[in-house]
Amino acid sequence: MTVLSDLAENGRGQLEKWGRFTLFVGRLFAVSPRALARPRLIVEQVHNSGALSLVIIMLSGLFVGMVLGLQGYDLLRRFGSTESLGTAAALGLLRELGPVITALLFAGRAGTALTSEIGLMSATDQLSAMEMMAVDPIRRVCAPRFLGGVIAMPLLAAIFSMIGIFGAQLVGVTMMGVDSGQFWSQMRSAVELRDIVEGVVKSIAFGFACSAIAVYEGYHALPTAEGVGRATTRTVVTSSVAVLAIDYMLTAVLL
Amino acid sequence: MNASNAMAGATPGEAIARLTDVAYTVGGRSIFDGLDISIERGKVTAIMGPSGTGKTTLLRLITGQIHASRGSVIVDGEDLSRLDREGMYRLRRRMGMLFQNGALLTDLDVYENVAFPVREHTDLPEELISRIVLMKLQSVGLRGAARLRPSELSGGMARRVALARAIVMDPKILIYDEPFAGLDPIAMGVVMRLIRETNDALGLTSIVVSHDVHEIGRLADFAYLLSGGKVIASGTPAELAANQAPVVRQFMGGEADGPVPFHYPAPDYATQLLGTGGNP
Amino acid sequence: MKQTSATELGTGLFVVLGFAALFFMATQISSRGLTLRDDNYRLTATFDNIGGLKVGAPVSIGGVTIGRVESIEYDSKLYKAVAHLAIEARYDHIPNDSDLAIYTAGLLGGQYVGFTPGGAETYYKNGDRIEMTQSAVILENLISKFLFDKAGDGAKKTQGATP
Numbered sequence: 288m289t290v291l292s293d294l295a296e297n298g299r300g301q302l303e304k305w306g307r308f309t310l311f312v313g314r315l316f317a318v319s320p321r322a323l324a325r326p327r328l329i330v331e332q333v334h335n336s337g338a339l340s341l342v343i344i345m346l347s348g349l350f351v352g353m354v355l356g357l358q359g360y361d362l363l364r365r366f367g368s369t370e371s372l373g374t375a376a377a378l379g380l381l382r383e384l385g386p387v388i389t390a391l392l393f394a395g396r397a398g399t400a401l402t403s404e405i406g407l408m409s410a411t412d413q414l415s416a417m418e419m420m421a422v423d424p425i426r427r428v429c430a431p432r433f434l435g436g437v438i439a440m441p442l443l444a445a446i447f448s449m450i451g452i453f454g455a456q457l458v459g460v461t462m463m464g465v466d467s468g469q470f471w472s473q474m475r476s477a478v479e480l481r482d483i484v485e486g487v488v489k490s491i492a493f494g495f496a497c498s499a500i501a502v503y504e505g506y507h508a509l510p511t512a513e514g515v516g517r518a519t520t521r522t523v524v525t526s527s528v529a530v531l532a533i534d535y536m537l538t539a540v541l542l
Numbered sequence: 543m544n545a546s547n548a549m550a551g552a553t554p555g556e557a558i559a560r561l562t563d564v565a566y567t568v569g570g571r572s573i574f575d576g577l578d579i580s581i582e583r584g585k586v587t588a589i590m591g592p593s594g595t596g597k598t599t600l601l602r603l604i605t606g607q608i609h610a611s612r613g614s615v616i617v618d619g620e621d622l623s624r625l626d627r628e629g630m631y632r633l634r635r636r637m638g639m640l641f642q643n644g645a646l647l648t649d650l651d652v653y654e655n656v657a658f659p660v661r662e663h664t665d666l667p668e669e670l671i672s673r674i675v676l677m678k679l680q681s682v683g684l685r686g687a688a689r690l691r692p693s694e695l696s697g698g699m700a701r702r703v704a705l706a707r708a709i710v711m712d713p714k715i716l717i718y719d720e721p722f723a724g725l726d727p728i729a730m731g732v733v734m735r736l737i738r739e740t741n742d743a744l745g746l747t748s749i750v751v752s753h754d755v756h757e758i759g760r761l762a763d764f765a766y767l768l769s770g771g772k773v774i775a776s777g778t779p780a781e782l783a784a785n786q787a788p789v790v791r792q793f794m795g796g797e798a799d800g801p802v803p804f805h806y807p808a809p810d811y812a813t814q815l816l817g818t819g820g821n822p
Numbered sequence: 823m824k825q826t827s828a829t830e831l832g833t834g835l836f837v838v839l840g841f842a843a844l845f846f847m848a849t850q851i852s853s854r855g856l857t858l859r860d861d862n863y864r865l866t867a868t869f870d871n872i873g874g875l876k877v878g879a880p881v882s883i884g885g886v887t888i889g890r891v892e893s894i895e896y897d898s899k900l901y902k903a904v905a906h907l908a909i910e911a912r913y914d915h916i917p918n919d920s921d922l923a924i925y926t927a928g929l930l931g932g933q934y935v936g937f938t939p940g941g942a943e944t945y946y947k948n949g950d951r952i953e954m955t956q957s958a959v960i961l962e963n964l965i966s967k968f969l970f971d972k973a974g975d976g977a978k979k980t981q982g983a984t985p
Contacts, residue, residue, distance in 0.1 A: 334829045338836035377851055412645035416704075419605060419639040420659045420711075421631040427662070442840025449843035452851070474851060476887075479878070483847050 311503050314425050315433050322430035332435025336397040336498070337443060343396055344389060348447035351384055352376065352454020359455065360463045369465050373474030376455035377448075381478065381486045385448030387534050390493035393440060394526035398501035401432050402522040405505025406515035414506075429506055433498045440494025441487050448486065485541045492533055497526045558583040558715060558747050559604055564613035566599065573599050574771045577613070581715075586741050586748040588758040588779075591768035592793060592802055597751045600768070601719055604749070605639060606630045618714060635663065638708030639717040644700035646692040646707075652679070653688040656707045663711065678706040682736060698729025705736055709744065716740065718750045722757050734761050755794055759783065767793060769802070862889065862908040863948035867922050867935070872903040873958025875924055875933045881907050883920075883937040888913040891935060907935065909946075917942040921954035933958060 322329070359375045405428060408414050414424040452474075459465040501522045508518035559581040566574040573596040581587045589597055602608045603615055606622045615622045620633050646655045656675045660666060666674075679685040682702040692700060701721060708716060718737065722730050734757055741748045752758055758765055759779040767775040767782060767790060775782055775790045783794055792800035808814070872894060881889040889909035897904045909916075919940030926933050946952070 330833055331829060333837070334833040337840075338832035341836055341839070381847065381851075408648070411643065411648070412641040413647055415607065416639070416641055416645035416647075418607060419634055419637065420662065420707075421634040422659070422662045423627075423631070439836075442837065442844070445840055445843035445847060449846060478851050480848065483851070487844070 308503055312499050315430055318426040318430050322426055328431040329434050332432045333439050336436045337439030340396045343392055344443050344447050345450050347392055348450035349454045352451030353458045355379060356455035356458030360459055370469035370473055372459040372465050373470035374477040377452055377474045377478050378482060380448040380451040381482050386444045386486050386489040386493055389444040389447045390497055390530040391527055394497050394523050398497050398522045398526050399519045401501040402505040402519045403515055406508035406518050410510040410515060429502045433502050436498025437494040441490040444490035489537050492537060493530050496529045496533055500526045556583045559617045562614050564610045567611045579766055581749055583747050585763040586761060588762035588765040589751045590753055590758060590765055595768045598719060601717055601751055635711060636713055637715045638713035640704050640708050640721060642720045642723055644704035646700055646703055648692050652690050652703050655703060656710055659711050678710050682706045698725050701733055715747045720752055722752055722754045861911040863911060865907045865946055865950050865952055867905050867952040867955050868902045869955050869957050871957040873924055873933055873960055880934045882934060916946045918944050918946045922952050923956035924958035
């Protein structure tokens with residue numbers, strides 16, 4: 288009996304959480320036009336979420352590309368078609384690995400920073416102080432961070448894929464001896480604009496999800512050191528699951 | 543220093559904020575039940591009470607951050623339960639609030655913190671903003687600290703900056719949440735002087751939440767003593783000090799045990815020690 | 823002020839890099855690039871059987887890709903498959919007696935459509951229907967035909983051997 292009622296209680300809690308999140312995202316969208324009227328604040332957040340994540344994104348992109356180069360080479364060699372390495376690396380990066388790994392890294396680097404920043408602002412009464420100054424903290428604090436993340440994500444993913452392709456060509460062409468002309472020309476003839484659009488659409492969707500989750504968790508964190516710590520963990524977990532789930536759905540729709 | 547000179551252009555005796563029969567329940571726990579408080583215009587009114595009596599909750603009720611479960615809260619002629627978000631924000635522009643630790647925005651320096659409400663609510667040219675901000679900083683004695691970051695300020699300084707920020711939009715009501723907590727005697731003296739001077743010079747109404755009996759005794763024109771979700775005593779600080787009710791005497795005199803017990807409710811001490819009462 | 827300009831520089835660098843990457847992908851990596859303007863012309867071809875031909879497959883002439891298969895449908899009156907081809911405008915000199923066939927690129931590769939140029943002086947133009955087509959070669963049919971022929975040969979031989 289208690290197990291059942293616990294389950295019911297839990298389900299109710301989950302439903303409430305979904306409702307709160309949806310309402311919060313609704314408010315984010317509602318105040319976004321007014322937040323867009325202050326581009327300065329958004330530029331600052333593009334800097335925080337994007338420019339500051341640049342190094343980790345570029346490094347990861349390079350290594351992922353190099354691994355793709357090695358693995359792809361080994362796999363394709365068995366079929367005697369190593370010249371398709373460029374195609375394999377480019378398609379894998381543009382459509383899947385670029386957007387997904389970028390989003391996961393974003394959740395870990397920028398998402399946690401957003402959550403803890405907003406959570407600490409709430410713990411130190413800064414958000415209440417804004418409320419008292421008749422300034423809506425969702426418009427002044429949350430919306431610019433949300434929009435900054437949405438703008439930064441596709442750009443980060445593009446940079447990641449780019450560097451990744453060069454990483455694959457570094458390993459494939461320079462180290463494994465795949466013909467450079469073959470590598471690029473095969474890639475060029477096989478990759479279509481559709482593939483690139485798929486990646487961009489995905490990374491924009493991930494940008495929305497990751498930023499909204501990070502900002503939500505920060506805003507709703509319990510205003511204590513422990514509460515902020517937990518919210519930060521939740522940001523990473525929730526964002527990662529959300530990214531992978533959205534990835535599957537978008538792939539199914541876009542293929 | 544008291545009531546006589548505190549009426550800077552205000553009608554005496556008129557209430558700017560009034561709570562009538564207010565109840566507030568959160569998570570099944572009753573915080574207030576039948577609370578009646580009226581704040582007189584132009585005066586410094588203190589809200590006192592032991593920790594955990596919901597003094598901060600009371601402030602959140604007056605500022606509309608939470609809504610009463612029953613009864614009415616009227617501030618500056620507006621019934622808070624009837625205001626939407628926009629209406630609430632309009633009312634809050636006529637109020638200023640000082641949080642316990644200042645609540646300065648950590649990513650802005652002192653100058654920008656004070657300028658923040660002006661920038662958010664007006665399109666004034668930069669030189670005008672600068673003049674207003676420097677004026678307010680001067681009045682709290684921190685014009686020289688304009689370019690410091692909040693992390694570089696002491697507790698007292700942070701509160702003075704927060705005061706400058708709270709008065710920058712010339713509010714009618716100024717609310718202080720525990721303005722003396724954790725300050726050294728000098729800083730406490732400074733903050734007290736500032737509260738009094740600001741109140742009288744700008745002709746506004748101040749609400750001070752505190753449990754520092756001595757400071758309130760010297761500062762306030764009128765004081766409410768809360769306990770158990772109700773007003774248990776009210777009057778001028780002198781009247782409160784003369785009050786003979788045991789709870790009032792315990793609080794004003796700072797006695798450890800009394801109607802507010804020293805011990806949290808627990809099973810009988812002897813039984814528990816001897817092991818027959820079981821572990822908690 | 824120093825803080826602000828560092829922020830601006832970092833953000834600027836990031837945004838420029840990001841857009842450069844997007845631009846590079848769109849123009850250098852993809853086959854079609856950013857075609858804002860659609861200047862292709864369209865031809866329709868009917869086949870008895872299109873085999874494994876897919877939308878997006880290349881259309882080639884002499885091995886050069888000149889267009890793509892835009893859509894494939896089934897004509898229920900003719901009982902035939904209809905493929906709509908989009909041909910780039912600059913390849914507008916395809917003799918209108920050229921015939922069209924479905925080929926397979928390599929043993930495991932995808933299928934594509936190829937023109938064999940004819941000798942006519944007039945050329946295909948937008949909206950034309952290509953009648954001279956050769957269906958895809960279905961591997962199973964080929965094998966069964968081969969086996970059937972072999973079996974037939976075998977039968978003849980046995981017959982011949984019997985006096």
